[in-house]
Amino acid sequence: MKHKLRSISGQGKHVFNQNLHIIHLGKLGKVEEAIRVFSNMIHKNLVTYNSMISVFSKNGRISDARQLFDQMTQRNLVSWNTMIAGYLHNNMVEQANQLFDIMPRRDNFSWALMITCYTRKGKLEKARELFDLVPDKLDTACWNAMIAGYAKKGQFDDAEKVFEQMPVKDLVSYNSMLAGYTQNGKMHLALQFFERMEKRNVVSWNLLVAGFINSSDLSSAWELFEKIPNPNSVSWVTMLCGFARHGKIIEARRLFDRMPSKNVVSWNAMIAAYTQDLQIGEAVKLFMEMPDKDCVSWTTIINGYIRVGKLDEAREVYNQMPCKDIAAETALMSGLVQNGRIDEASQMFSQIAFRDAICWNSMIAGYSQSGRMDEALNLFRQMPIKNAVSWNTMISGYAQAGQMDRAAKIFQAMRERNVVSWNSLITGFLQNNLYFDALKSLVLMGQEGKKPDQSTFACGLSACANLAALQVGKQLHEYILKSGYITDLFVSNALIAMYAKCGRVQSAEQVFRDIECVDLISWNSLIFGYALNGYANEAFKVFEHMLSEGMVPDEVTFIGMLSACSHAGLANQGLDLFKCMIEDFDIQPLAEHYSCLVDLLGRMGRLEEAFNIVKGMKVKANAGLWGSLLGACRVHKNLELGRFAAERLLELEPHNASNYISLSNMHAEAGRWKEVERLRVLMREKRAEKIPGYSWIEVQNQIQSFLSDDPAKLRHENIQIVLNILSLHMRDKCNTSEMKSIFNIL
Numbered sequence: 087m088k089h090k091l092r093s094i095s096g097q098g099k100h101v102f103n104q105n106l107h108i109i110h111l112g113k114l115g116k117v118e119e120a121i122r123v124f125s126n127m128i129h130k131n132l133v134t135y136n137s138m139i140s141v142f143s144k145n146g147r148i149s150d151a152r153q154l155f156d157q158m159t160q161r162n163l164v165s166w167n168t169m170i171a172g173y174l175h176n177n178m179v180e181q182a183n184q185l186f187d188i189m190p191r192r193d194n195f196s197w198a199l200m201i202t203c204y205t206r207k208g209k210l211e212k213a214r215e216l217f218d219l220v221p222d223k224l225d226t227a228c229w230n231a232m233i234a235g236y237a238k239k240g241q242f243d244d245a246e247k248v249f250e251q252m253p254v255k256d257l258v259s260y261n262s263m264l265a266g267y268t269q270n271g272k273m274h275l276a277l278q279f280f281e282r283m284e285k286r287n288v289v290s291w292n293l294l295v296a297g298f299i300n301s302s303d304l305s306s307a308w309e310l311f312e313k314i315p316n317p318n319s320v321s322w323v324t325m326l327c328g329f330a331r332h333g334k335i336i337e338a339r340r341l342f343d344r345m346p347s348k349n350v351v352s353w354n355a356m357i358a359a360y361t362q363d364l365q366i367g368e369a370v371k372l373f374m375e376m377p378d379k380d381c382v383s384w385t386t387i388i389n390g391y392i393r394v395g396k397l398d399e400a401r402e403v404y405n406q407m408p409c410k411d412i413a414a415e416t417a418l419m420s421g422l423v424q425n426g427r428i429d430e431a432s433q434m435f436s437q438i439a440f441r442d443a444i445c446w447n448s449m450i451a452g453y454s455q456s457g458r459m460d461e462a463l464n465l466f467r468q469m470p471i472k473n474a475v476s477w478n479t480m481i482s483g484y485a486q487a488g489q490m491d492r493a494a495k496i497f498q499a500m501r502e503r504n505v506v507s508w509n510s511l512i513t514g515f516l517q518n519n520l521y522f523d524a525l526k527s528l529v530l531m532g533q534e535g536k537k538p539d540q541s542t543f544a545c546g547l548s549a550c551a552n553l554a555a556l557q558v559g560k561q562l563h564e565y566i567l568k569s570g571y572i573t574d575l576f577v578s579n580a581l582i583a584m585y586a587k588c589g590r591v592q593s594a595e596q597v598f599r600d601i602e603c604v605d606l607i608s609w610n611s612l613i614f615g616y617a618l619n620g621y622a623n624e625a626f627k628v629f630e631h632m633l634s635e636g637m638v639p640d641e642v643t644f645i646g647m648l649s650a651c652s653h654a655g656l657a658n659q660g661l662d663l664f665k666c667m668i669e670d671f672d673i674q675p676l677a678e679h680y681s682c683l684v685d686l687l688g689r690m691g692r693l694e695e696a697f698n699i700v701k702g703m704k705v706k707a708n709a710g711l712w713g714s715l716l717g718a719c720r721v722h723k724n725l726e727l728g729r730f731a732a733e734r735l736l737e738l739e740p741h742n743a744s745n746y747i748s749l750s751n752m753h754a755e756a757g758r759w760k761e762v763e764r765l766r767v768l769m770r771e772k773r774a775e776k777i778p779g780y781s782w783i784e785v786q787n788q789i790q791s792f793l794s795d796d797p798a799k800l801r802h803e804n805i806q807i808v809l810n811i812l813s814l815h816m817r818d819k820c821n822t823s824e825m826k827s828i829f830n831i832l
Contacts, residue, residue, distance in 0.1 A: 205235025237266020586615025688718020
């Protein structure tokens with residue numbers, strides 16, 4: 087009997103050790119090895135199953151976790167909580183809630199888990215409803231979860247109310263409140279709360295230090311750090327990362343060398359600091375000195391090499407890595423994608439056994455950015471669990487490929503859309519010149535209850551600018567003022583461009599003056615505004631003011647200035663600016679600069695001079711340049727040069743019917759009807775598409791669009807009225823028989 091008991095005890099110890107081994111492998115991301123240990127175990131207990139569920143969940147394999155959970159013949163409370171925690175870890179609230187509802191019994195941890203689920207998703211009302219149903223009101227975990235939820239969302243009044251109502255407060259309660267203040271940048275309130283805290287620990291100090299670092303107040307962070315009674319490794323690493331994030335690498339290294347004991351996290355933090363500062367040599371040197379390396383160490387070096395463009399070195403480090411994990415594999419694969427080596431990335435992706443969402447999204451993004459949307463879609467469909475990033479990547483990919491109908495279908499198929507989803511769609515419409523659709527989407531976004539951000543507003547203003555929809559732009563301006571985004575430089579620059587393109591230069595000037603700290607884009611937007619509206623002198627004044635402020639112009643600045651000269655017919659000034667750009671600012675001309683110059687000389691009738699500039703170009707001419715020359719040739723009736731320009735233009739745009747029509751009209755004006763006929767035949771052979779005429783008008787704050795040959799816009803009753811009025815006016819000019827013959831023709 088005693089021998090049997092010893093045997094059972096030994097067996098239990100073996101199972102215990104195997105369970106620990108499974109958990110350890112899970113922490114290292116070695117899921118396959120954990121599965122192997124689990125499968126080979128002869129004796130499994132509830133802890134074994136719960137450990138394996140946890141391993142699956144924490145490594146993104148939630149479907150495997152649920153499958154194992156469903157296979158269990160017996161479950162305890164820990165099994166249910168572990169599965170719910172798995173859903174929480176993978177941000178799957180609905181599934182967690184479904185499981186919570188069918189639990190046979192719940193403990194305090196179950197309630198706290200579910201409340202945390204809702205607070206993390208921002209569903210505070212739902213979390214509060216659940217909190218009010220908690221049977222054990224003395225349990226601090228649920229109270230703390232509710233405090234953390236309110237505080238994280240910046241609802242400090244609600245958080246403080248719950249905090250004050252707590253029957254028993256622990257350190258977690260105090261730190262949850264403190265974390266809410268620090269994470270929202272309310273450092274004055276955080277410091278006040280910290281000073282009156284009845285209980286403090288090193289976590290409290292670390293939260294305050296991290297808060298000041300996030301608020302870019304390094305001096306206060308350092309002052310507090312030096313006051314910490316017993317700083318732990320987190321304290322040291324927090325301060326080290328703070329220095330690194332703000333580019334103070336020397337201070338970070340000095341702190342690293344002062345550390346009383348260095349763990350692997352400390353080494354990794356210092357190596358990461360060097361890689362962020364692109365000091366890959368120093369990072370590698372430190373990496374070689376490390377007594378113990380983990381997966382993060384190796385992955386950081388791989389990322390460092392990728393950041394400085396040394397992809398072969400990154401691959402070499404990857405090959406030396408003793409235990410490759412998903413992070414390292416994804417890092418190298420992303421590096422291949424960034425360097426345009428898509429096929430190599432695809433090959434590597436296919437070799438990765440178990441992929442997480444980041445891995446899938448990186449490959450989908452790679453295909454999308456390369457315009458290989460069929461492959462991106464195929465991968466997207468295969469992806470087991472799609473997140474918002476996956477959907478948004480597909481929307482952006484189709485938008486960049488000019489397939490907005492498909493982008494819209496992907497958008498419509500999304501269950502939950504975030505601000506990025508809407509911005510991806512609106513930006514796509516904007517990129518494809520579908521300005522009405524961009525503005526419609528902005529309105530629909532508001533109707534769905536999503537608040538626009540700076541990117542949304544900038545896109546909306548850009549759509550208004552391209553439509554010259556001044557009233558809509560003004561309404562957006564008012565909305566921006568109310569939302570608080572008026573201080574955003576990105577939005578302010580978009581406002582300048584909008585007012586300028588709508589002909590309201592004074593309003594553009596006012597926005598420019600209201601900007602606290604202008605950048606180069608602000609100056610360029612104002613210069614373009616003056617250029618577009620024919621105010622060349624004002625453009626020159628702004629240009630001179632810009633130089634006096636120490637702002638260095640770029641290629642875009644000179645495109646604006648040359649455009650101003652072109653609109654005002656200032657040929658000599660334009661030529662001087664062009665020379666100044668090359669000699670004084672060492673800016674090599676782009677095709678756009680030459681296009682402005684050709685347009686400028688062409689308007690002045692200096693066609694031969696314009697053509698000589700084109701012949702002497704060091705860059706490849708674009709359609710805009712040949713189009714400018716062709717337009718000038720038509721105005722000044724230079725048929726031979728116009729024909730040469732048209733031929734070059736047709737090579738670049740063989741299916742654009744307007745190019746054939748321009749040259750055909752020139753031949754018609756010269757009476758060369760055979761050439762006219764030849765061009766029309768050629769146009770049919772090339773299947774050139776004539777783009778329908780498109781116009782719009784703003785009536786009572788609404789934009790009305792008109793497309794030629796659009797049957798939807800025909801108004802038969804209006805046509806009849808017009809014909810009746812015309813017939814009345816024509817009676818005085820022709821007899822009845824003539825009228826009949828006219829209507830017969832019609």
